[in-house]
Amino acid sequence: MTLTSPLRHPDTRDAALMTRRAWWLLGLNLLIPGTAQLLAGSRRWGRFAVGSTFTLWAVALAAGILFVAARPVALTIATNVIVLWLAQAALVFYALLWLVTTLNAFTLLRLVRTAPAARGWLAALTAVTIVVATGGAAYAAYLTGVGRDALGAVFAGGGIVEPIDGRYTVLLLGGDAGPDRLGLRPDSITLASIDASSGAVSLIGIPRNLYNAPVPPESPLYEAWPNGFDCGDDCLISYLYPWAEERPELYPTAAATGSSPGIEAMRDAVEGVTGLTVQFTVLIDMAGFEDLIDALGGVVIDVEEPITLGINGGPVVGEIAAGEQRMDGETALWYARSRYNLTDFDRMEHQRDVQEAMLRQLDPATVLTRFESIAGASSDLVRTDVPQSMIGVFTDLAVRGRELPLRRLELVPPTIDNVQPDYALARTLVAEAVAPLPTPTPTPDS
Structure with a gap:
């Protein structure tokens, strides 16, 4: 038996095993959307979701490094209208991705095969993931749009201006x-x-x-x-x-x-x-x-x-x-x-x-x-x-x-x-x- 077989091909008669499997799938999906699909569902969909997550993390890490190394450049890029449009679109995409992977992960649990006492808690964790993770990404997308609109309403166009006499x-x-x-x-x-x-x-x-x-x-x-x-x-x-x-x-x-x-x-x-x-x-x-x-x-x-x-x-x-x-x-x-x-x-x-x-x-x-x-x-x-x-x-x-x-x-x-x-x-x-x-x-x- 391979390491992943209890997740992909579990013994559905073992309620304790199915419960542990359910907690693992939901927990991994909360951390990295797509992992539940890689381990127990569509690998193709899982690879896409995990790859998208790692790409977003890489962009965020690069932004953090740029902020530490060259803060004015990072802030200038972060307040660019086109960048803010792209950021908002990426956050909306990630919110939808997290929502879809969470709902799909819930179906992969085979909830009726888990221990009856755990079913309510598993459903609650799924709801929390949707509200906190998906809702958080959606709210971040909303704030990005608010910021973009405010910057456009207040500030003028034009390029970088050099100081006069420092x-x-x-x-x-x-x-x-x-x-x-x-x-x-x-x-x-x-x-x-x-x-x-x-x-x-x-x-x-x-x-x-x-x-x-x-x-x-x-x-x-x-x-x-x-x-x-x-x-x-x-x-x-x-x-x-x-x-x-x-x-x-x-x-x-x-x-x-x-x-x-x-x-x-x-x-x-x-x-x-x-x-x-x-x-x-x-x-x-x-x-x-x-x-x-x-x-x-x-x-x-x-x-x-x-x-x-x-x-x-x-x-x-x-x-x-x-x-x-x-x-x-x-x-x-x-x-x-x-x-x-x-x-x-x-x-x-x-x-x-x-x-x-x-x-x-x-x-x-x-x-x-x-x-x-x-x-x-x-x-x-x-x-x-x-x-x-x-x-x-x-x-x-x-x-x-x-x-x-x-x-x-x-x-x-x-x-x-x-x-x-x-x-x-x-x-x-x-x-x-x-x-x-x-x-x-x-x-x-x-």
């Missing part, structure tokens, strides 16, 4: 289109400068009520505003957004690149203020901002002093106590926007607190465990011209930079007067804020 720059705009406003205006203006080697981040805060914002000579705005955006109280930097939106002919190709005339005007103005080239822009709908915070599971912020929630002249709606607080989306939005006895510059500091907390807390484990809700929230509130091909690069830099100090520069009084700004001084301060972090000097061994 840094990437991303303009973050918090859009606010309240009922008392004509059109959208950026309520939060932040330029993020990211070291392309270390991932270290510098956040440069620009007040929304900054006057006389200069624009580069090559900007479409320059003909109308050669001396800067200088029409007084109607020419705060944030007002450039609706001004340009009403003149789309200034930026005729903006929409095709995932941008808009208002965003492009803000890009030009921020370049004039900071002296840095803005490579990418991200517009975040502040009205939907709380959904993203909730999707992350909240953010932890160390509040220096109690914050009264409300608007000057309006009712008090609550308070955020001093100390370390975990805030949900609604509370974090109030913290970033409350105007009760606060200046615009206080609010800017609070907005930067929220941004820093999100950067610190958006770790891979959080993304994996809350992927579906994060993807859904992001696609509803973010507009950006960051190419999808850059996601891997930025994700890798974010991981590397999480433990490094985050530098913050606010171009606000008393350092920079928002009404009569010294832009030469502002550019000097920006250059210092984005300069590479000093390399620690090694201590000689004693």
Whole structure:
């Protein structure tokens, strides 16, 4: 008698043997779909199923090795739309394969020949295999589709972009289109400068009520505003957004690149203020901002002093106590926007607190465990011209930079007067804020 004969040609009169055989077939099928068929059913079908399983394992192993050896490359490949389509198709195929092999394995058991006391448990293991293994693969395929759709909805097309002077720059705009406003205006203006080697981040805060914002000579705005955006109280930097939106002919190709005339005007103005080239822009709908915070599971912020929630002249709606607080989306939005006895510059500091907390807390484990809700929230509130091909690069830099100090520069009084700004001084301060972090000097061994 060969080793496999009790599995393929069992003595069906021996209930104990048939029970052990049943457990073996189901257990092996749970580990490697197709093994039950190789041992007790159609060998041709079994070889196909086992070969498919080993192929999937080989691809997963290669992906893991690539992630360890070249993380940016692995992340770039993993966020490619075509790769995600292929991955989803492979997962759907594997879910169906596991379902079919499990059901076929159950028929190979010859359940009526097993011990009566074991039949319920064997049926239960079959059901668990279908739910956990097949359902898990199907759910992974679903999440892959969710991620692919979210990436396509949020990010633009295009290839890899090289850093400028060793840094990437991303303009973050918090859009606010309240009922008392004509059109959208950026309520939060932040330029993020990211070291392309270390991932270290510098956040440069620009007040929304900054006057006389200069624009580069090559900007479409320059003909109308050669001396800067200088029409007084109607020419705060944030007002450039609706001004340009009403003149789309200034930026005729903006929409095709995932941008808009208002965003492009803000890009030009921020370049004039900071002296840095803005490579990418991200517009975040502040009205939907709380959904993203909730999707992350909240953010932890160390509040220096109690914050009264409300608007000057309006009712008090609550308070955020001093100390370390975990805030949900609604509370974090109030913290970033409350105007009760606060200046615009206080609010800017609070907005930067929220941004820093999100950067610190958006770790891979959080993304994996809350992927579906994060993807859904992001696609509803973010507009950006960051190419999808850059996601891997930025994700890798974010991981590397999480433990490094985050530098913050606010171009606000008393350092920079928002009404009569010294832009030469502002550019000097920006250059210092984005300069590479000093390399620690090694201590000689004693």
